[in-house]
Amino acid sequence: MDLHLLAISFITVFLSELGDKSQLAAIALSGRSKSPRAVFFGTALALLLTSLLGALAGGAAAEFLPTRLLKTIAAIGFAILAVRLLFFDQEESESVSSEQ
Numbered sequence: 001m002d003l004h005l006l007a008i009s010f011i012t013v014f015l016s017e018l019g020d021k022s023q024l025a026a027i028a029l030s031g032r033s034k035s036p037r038a039v040f041f042g043t044a045l046a047l048l049l050t051s052l053l054g055a056l057a058g059g060a061a062a063e064f065l066p067t068r069l070l071k072t073i074a075a076i077g078f079a080i081l082a083v084r085l086l087f088f089d090q091e092e093s094e095s096v097s098s099e100q
Contacts, residue, residue: 013051
């Protein structure tokens, strides 16, 4: 096993999940429930499953597409999300507040 890749994967996912909607949902669920342990195991299992699916899909895509193309597609996808969050989300929230 490549320990360097393991460490980079851990750090990347750990930092990207801090303050994520799923973490906030886990906080809300555990605050309302009488069993925060069940919330922990449920959310941990969900994160494991989504990470497994992402790794399997990435591995399958890497066999058919060059790494540079995959990185380009990922970069374009993140750029589109960033633009939508910066500009289009603000317009939607402004229209919702003006309707009220």
